Amino acid sequence: MRVLDTAALLHWPLPQLSGCVVFSQREELANLSSDREMLLDGADLQWSTPSANSLERASKVAAKSGDLGGLSPVDLEILALALELEATLVTDDYRLQNCCLVAGIKHQPVLTDGISERWQWQLVCSGCGAISNEQNVSKKRGEYGNCGDCGSPYNIRKK
Template sequence: MAPIAVLDTAALIAWPLEAMRGGIVLESQKVELGRVAPERLLVLEAADLKWHSPNDDSMGKAEEMAIGTGDMAGLSSIDLNLLALAMEHEATLFTDDYRLQNICEKGGIPWATVSTRGISSIWSWEIRCPGCGAEQEIPSQTPVKKGDFGVCNACGSPLRVKRKN
């Protein structure tokens, strides 16, 4: 029997119905899909997906892991919920999000890519000011807008997240 799969939105858009059958997905992905690929929602009704929301316990564990690896700041709320679902159901997380892959890799959660090759090594992240070069603390909260990390305390430039070597 195929392993239990948690599917990110890229898989929901790209995969044939047969590949998705029985997969676990998030209630909140319906909203995301309605925005980015509304025609897919109708198709997915035939895919026999299991729409779930993670419980508080697994959400807490997912947050802890994401903060621990320094990936929390780059994750959307859906990303974090998918991670929690994968843990809760002991499933394989199918995602092309490098941060999620990184957390899974470090946390021993099975993962696989949707369409691209996976990471070959484990990354660390840092938030650095492109203006003055000051390193900033990685926020423990998910940013309101994905990729928005605020501005530098010292010079006011918008901050960027960078892969640490």
């Protein structure tokens, strides 16, 4: 079971598009690409609305991870649905990925370029060369955080 964020609705090929989505994504997608929005009826999608209870859980998770201010109402609904279904959340949004980590649910990227699937990545401190034991290297460039030893920013490199 997986919940797709709007980037997946926008970028994935139609035959690959199967999963759960929230109704409010339809309008969001229509604003981004009306052509794409019209194609959605041919996709294997389950449209739903998260419960008020799940929305409250999602807000709590996002507040805990510090991401609440950066998430749109649609993002929160997507997160709430993933929590409700205990589904894998498909997203490239690092805030949503962060929330998944805090909530203990799985996430997977929307855009896999093939390279990141074949290669394993690690974070290496640009100052002292220490290697982070962070396993989930999927954040955006420049947002990998700083070395716990010397405070210099991490760089990403192939294992």
